[in-house]
Amino acid sequence: MKFKKFLRKFLNIMFWCLTAAVAALAVLVLIYGNDLPDYKKLATYAPPVATRLYASDGSLLIEYAEERRVFIDFDDMPPQLVNAFIAAEDQNFWTHPGIDIQGIVRAAASNALRLIGFKTSFSGASTITQQVAKNFFLTPERTISRKIKEAILAMRLERTFSKQHIMTLYLNQIFLGARAYGVGSAALMYFNKPVSELTLAECAFLASLPKAPNNRSRAVERRNYVLRRMVAEGFITQAEADAAFAEELNINSGFTAQMAEDFQYFAEDVRRQLLNTLGRETLYNQGLYIKTTIVPEYQRAAAAALARELDKYNEGRTEKLQGAIIAMNPHTGRILAMTGGRAFSESSFNRATQALRQIGSTIKPFVYLAALERGISPEALLLDAPIVGWREDDTMWKPENYDKKFLGDVPLRLALETSRNVPAVRMVEQIGVAPAIEAAQRFGVYPKDMKNLNLSLALGSGETTLERLVLGYSAFVNGGRVIEPKLVDYIEDRYGRVIGGTSPEIIEWSEDLLPPEKVAESEPLSDPQSLYQIVSILQGAVERGTGKQARVAGHTIAGKTGTTNDVKDIWFVGFSQNVIAGVYLGFDTPKPLGRGAGSHMAARVFADFMKTVLKDEKNQPFAVPDGMTFVRVNRRSGAAASADPDGQIIIEAFKPGQSPNPAPKKAGNSTAPVVGGVF
Numbered sequence: 100m101k102f103k104k105f106l107r108k109f110l111n112i113m114f115w116c117l118t119a120a121v122a123a124l125a126v127l128v129l130i131y132g133n134d135l136p137d138y139k140k141l142a143t144y145a146p147p148v149a150t151r152l153y154a155s156d157g158s159l160l161i162e163y164a165e166e167r168r169v170f171i172d173f174d175d176m177p178p179q180l181v182n183a184f185i186a187a188e189d190q191n192f193w194t195h196p197g198i199d200i201q202g203i204v205r206a207a208a209s210n211a212l213r214l215i216g217f218k219t220s221f222s223g224a225s226t227i228t229q230q231v232a233k234n235f236f237l238t239p240e241r242t243i244s245r246k247i248k249e250a251i252l253a254m255r256l257e258r259t260f261s262k263q264h265i266m267t268l269y270l271n272q273i274f275l276g277a278r279a280y281g282v283g284s285a286a287l288m289y290f291n292k293p294v295s296e297l298t299l300a301e302c303a304f305l306a307s308l309p310k311a312p313n314n315r316s317r318a319v320e321r322r323n324y325v326l327r328r329m330v331a332e333g334f335i336t337q338a339e340a341d342a343a344f345a346e347e348l349n350i351n352s353g354f355t356a357q358m359a360e361d362f363q364y365f366a367e368d369v370r371r372q373l374l375n376t377l378g379r380e381t382l383y384n385q386g387l388y389i390k391t392t393i394v395p396e397y398q399r400a401a402a403a404a405l406a407r408e409l410d411k412y413n414e415g416r417t418e419k420l421q422g423a424i425i426a427m428n429p430h431t432g433r434i435l436a437m438t439g440g441r442a443f444s445e446s447s448f449n450r451a452t453q454a455l456r457q458i459g460s461t462i463k464p465f466v467y468l469a470a471l472e473r474g475i476s477p478e479a480l481l482l483d484a485p486i487v488g489w490r491e492d493d494t495m496w497k498p499e500n501y502d503k504k505f506l507g508d509v510p511l512r513l514a515l516e517t518s519r520n521v522p523a524v525r526m527v528e529q530i531g532v533a534p535a536i537e538a539a540q541r542f543g544v545y546p547k548d549m550k551n552l553n554l555s556l557a558l559g560s561g562e563t564t565l566e567r568l569v570l571g572y573s574a575f576v577n578g579g580r581v582i583e584p585k586l587v588d589y590i591e592d593r594y595g596r597v598i599g600g601t602s603p604e605i606i607e608w609s610e611d612l613l614p615p616e617k618v619a620e621s622e623p624l625s626d627p628q629s630l631y632q633i634v635s636i637l638q639g640a641v642e643r644g645t646g647k648q649a650r651v652a653g654h655t656i657a658g659k660t661g662t663t664n665d666v667k668d669i670w671f672v673g674f675s676q677n678v679i680a681g682v683y684l685g686f687d688t689p690k691p692l693g694r695g696a697g698s699h700m701a702a703r704v705f706a707d708f709m710k711t712v713l714k715d716e717k718n719q720p721f722a723v724p725d726g727m728t729f730v731r732v733n734r735r736s737g738a739a740a741s742a743d744p745d746g747q748i749i750i751e752a753f754k755p756g757q758s759p760n761p762a763p764k765k766a767g768n769s770t771a772p773v774v775g776g777v778f
Contacts, residue, residue, distance in 0.1 A: 142260070144268055146170060148386025148593055149284065152366055154395045155588070161366045163383055169283030170386065170593070171294055173267040179299055179334070180282060181266060183306035186328035189227040193262060197228045197253035228253040230309075231268050275305060276312030289350050299335065300326070300343040304350075318348055361402035364439035364449050365393050369586050376599070386593035392433040392585055400711035401426060401436035401680075404704045408684070409441055412692075412700070421687055423450035423565050424704060426680035426712070429573035432582035435678065436708070450683060452566045459559040460518045460698075461568060461661030461670045462539055464575070464633050466557050467515050467523075469538040470530050471629040476757045477636060478737030480508040481522035498524045498558070501662070510737035510760070512636050512751065516644030518660060520558060527557040536561075541624055542571035543581070559661060565670075569681035572672045575634050576657075576679065576721065579623030627724035628754045634721050635752045641673065643734075643747075648702035649673050654713045655720050658705065660698035665691040671701035676719035678712050680705055728753045738762045 149164030185192050191199050225233070232252035256265060275285040285305050286294045297305070300322060307321035326340045335343075369391060373382050381387070401424045413419045419441060426436040439449030448454070471477065483506040487497050500519050514522035527535045535557040539545045545561050566584060573582055590599040637657035640646045645660040649671060658673025668685040669692065682701040685692070731740040734747040742762035751759070 142264075144271075146271060146280075147384035150382055150385065150387040150389060152369060152389045152391060154362075154391060154393045154398075156395060157390075158395055160362050160391070160393070163370060164278070166280045166384075167278045167284040167288065168271065168280040168386075169287065170271050171267075171281065171283040173263045175295065176266075176270060176282070177294060177297060177302065179329075180294060180297060180302040180305065181270070182332070182334040183302045183325055183329060184227070184270065186332045186334060187303075187306040187325045188230070188309065190328075190332055192227050192266070195226060195228075195257075197226065197255075197257035198250050199226050225249070226253060227269050228256055228265050231265055231272070232256060234272050235268070273309055274312055275308040276315075291351055298343070298346060299339060300346040300348065303329065303343060304348060315350065318350065322348065360443055361399050361438065362393065362395075363443035364447075364451070365391070365398065365434070365437040365586070367443070367447060368437065368449060368452060372586060373590075387598075388591040388593075388595075390588045390590070392435065392588055393437070394435045397426060397436040397708075397712055398438075401708050402438045404707035405438050405682070406441070407707065408700055408704045412684075412696070418686065420684060420692065421446075421450055422682065422684040422701075422704070423454070424680060424682045424708065425451040425566055425569055426678060426708065427569060427573070427584065428677060429582070429674055429679040430577045430580075430677070432570070432573070432585045433588070434584055434586050435712075436680075446687075448687075450565070450687075451681075452564055454683070454687075455562040455564060456668050456683065456685060456689075457560055457562055457663045458544070458568055459661035459663040459668060459670060460520075461659050461672055462544065462557065462559040462561070463515055463518065463523055464637060464659055465539040465542055465544060465571070466527060466535045467511065467636070468625060468629060468633050469535050470511065470526055471632050472538075472625060473530060473534075474754075474756075475511065475530075476737075476753065477512045477632050478510045478732060478751055478760055480737065480760065481511055481514050481525050483507060483509050483514070483519055483522050486521060486524065496555075510734070512639060512737075513734060515636050516640045518640070518645045523558060524554065527554060532557060538625075539571070542574050544568055544571040559663065565681045565683045568670070569672055569679055572659075572674065572681070573679050574624050575630055575637070576674050576676065578627060579625045579630050581621050581624065628726060631721070631724050631727060632752055632754070637673075638721070639749065643749075645698065646671065646673065646702050648699045649705045649709075651675075651706055651709050651713055654709075654716070654718050656709065657721070658702070660702060662698045666693070666696050667691055669696065669698045669701050671698055671705050673702075673705050673709070675709065675713060675716075676721060678709070680708055680712075723752075726755050728755070728757075730759055732759045736760060736763045 146168055147164075147166050148170050149162040149167050151162050152160040154160055189195075189199065229249050229252075232249050236252060260268075271281040271283070273282075274280055275282070275288075277285075277288050279285040279288040282294055282305055285308070286292055286297055286301070289304070290297065290301055303325040304318060304322040306325045307318070310321070311317075323344055326335070326343050329335045330337055330340050369389070370382070373389070377387075405422050405424050409420055409422055421440050423439050424436065425434065425438075427434050437449075437451050439451045439453070440446050470479075483500070485497070485505060498520050500521055505521065506519070509519065509522055511522075511526070514526075532552055532554055536545060536549070536552050539561075540547045540549065544563050544567055545556070549556070549561065570582060570584060574580060587599070589597055592598050634657050637646075637659055638655065640660070641649050641656045641658050646658045649656060649658050654675060656673055656675055658671060661670035661672075662668070667689040668683065670681070670683055672681040673679070682704045684701050684704075729750050729752055731748055732738060732751045733740060733743040733745070734749045736743050736746075737751075737760035739759040739762070740748045742759070753759075
């Protein structure tokens with residue numbers, strides 16, 4: 100009887116305690132549950148995701164992100180990775196309703212024991228679901244009200260979503276140090292691999308990070324704790340844990356360390372371009388897949404070639420020479436390699452695309468093209484003799500050749516191949532300053548609104564960028580077409596939809612299944628025969644003129660050197676049939692490079708780079724347009740080899756109606772008309 104009375108009293112007390120607890124819970128829900136955030140939006144969770152930049156071969160270059168995150172579906176999570184987080188953070192995850200009563204009791208007992216002097220650590224009782232509620236909706240403040248809201252939200256989340264969905268939210272949102280949010284980004288940041296390739300030891304390490312994400316000093320100790328918890332929960336055997344204990348943790352420092360210095364100038368140009376076109380929010384948070392045009396092998400070769408030449412010059416000097424190299428496909432404008440200076444870490448200023456500098460003799464092919472377009476023969480004789488001209492500001496100006504010598508009558512081809520200044524001045528005087536400069540404007544080297552046109556502009560005193568110069572030269576070999584530089588082939592959003600880019604391979608078909616209309620091509624900048632004559636002369640400049648240092652054995656190369664007054668800036672632009680590259684060297688604050696320096700240095704960089712580009716390619720001569728006639732001529736006189744066989748014999752390309760010069764009456768003289776006179 101006494102027992103029954105005690106039992107009845109005990110049950111009565113328990114009933115009223117339970118009733119009080121339910122009432123208290125109802126009051127708490129009434130007080131704190133009405134103004135909670137709308138948690139149902141997590142059904143379509145689309146977190147900020149890092150945009151990733153890829154090279155043309157699919158290799159990762161860099162990430163753009165305010166929060167580094169790579170979204171991973173639950174089905175793509177390795178089971179041991181999920182188990183590691185459960186063992187470390189929430190052992191009853193699969194069974195509790197959002198809050199873990201056992202965990203609360205365990206934490207309370209542990210904390211009470213510590214307070215009375217026992218050696219236990221303070222522990223919390225937040226479940227993974229509660230952490231999701233806090234991370235998505237609540238502040239990190241440690242208050243009773245926040246914990247109550249967290250618990251209410253957690254239980255509501257459990258009623259609304261599956262455990263798998265809650266785990267997906269957790270593993271993609273949690274901060275794991277080094278600006279990495281979520282396990283996908285953390286796997287790449289710490290181990291440079293996707294989650295599917297993580298080892299058991301690496302899974303345990305990631306699961307140890309939520310407690311102290313930025314503290315690596317106890318990485319192995321914390322990883323081993325997680326492994327022991329996994330054994331205790333039955334997720335792994337002791338033997339598996341022992342093998343994981345022995346595994347060395349090879350933690351790297353993330354993408355910025357992985358991406359070589361070589362690619363940073365290019366990546367920064369892409370970032371600036373897309374920031375302008377897409378905006379910051381889209382670029383940094385929408386998880387774009389950006390396929391760029393850069394070819395890693397070419398990029399490394401370009402950076403190495405430039406570095407070798409700069410290091411050779413800079414050894415033992417205080418002020419360091421700078422430089423740039425840019426390579427592209429001359430038919431499409433796709434940038435294949437770009438380096439804008441000695442080191443991006445020293446200076447982010449891109450000397451390939453941002454530096455405006457005088458271009459010296461690299462302007463001459465456009466000047467001579469203007470003459471060829473007017474029907475002047477590539478073997479027309481130009482007078483290489485002293486002249487005195489007048490600039491527009493009435494100051495006396497006496498042009499000179501680099502060797503301080505004068506050769507008398509020289510063929511146009513020879514004058515351009517050897518980059519002689521005085522014949523170029525006479526050529527400009529013959530065709531006019533405006534037409535000579537107009538050719539450079541037409542090809543995009545000089546701006547079309549350039550003011551104060553004068554003779555010195557036709558000799559390269561005007562300023563432009565290396566990129567614009569290379570684009571101008573591209574028209575020589577691509578049939579005279581205007582092209583734009585392309586850094587990006589295409590852009591996909593996080594769902595795989597193409598949202599931008601300029602790749603010719605990306606074709607949008609209309610809904611009626613008809614092929615898209617072909618984009619009309621622009622009119623050629625010049626006639627194909629004149630363009631080929633310039634290409635042929637520039638090929639000669641490499642084979643036997645000022646560009647000899649640019650030769651690549653077994654391959655057809657054309658190009659032109661350039662040097663400004665006092666050797667302050669040196670250039671070389673050259674091309675094969677399918678790749679064009681330009682090189683610039685100079686100080687950021689212009690000053691003479693000194694004795695022994697010259698455009699041969701830039702030509703060396705070009706050749707060094709092109710050896711990598713062409714190493715596995717068959718030689719491709721430049722395409723010849725219809726109507727050209729090829730005749731063997733004497734290089735010095737321009738007469739047919741049959742009439743003047745003494746000396747160097749070359750092959751000249753003539754348009755219809757053009758022919759070799761008459762045979763000279765005697766050495767050093769000719770009866771051919773001379774273009775340009777004393778003025």
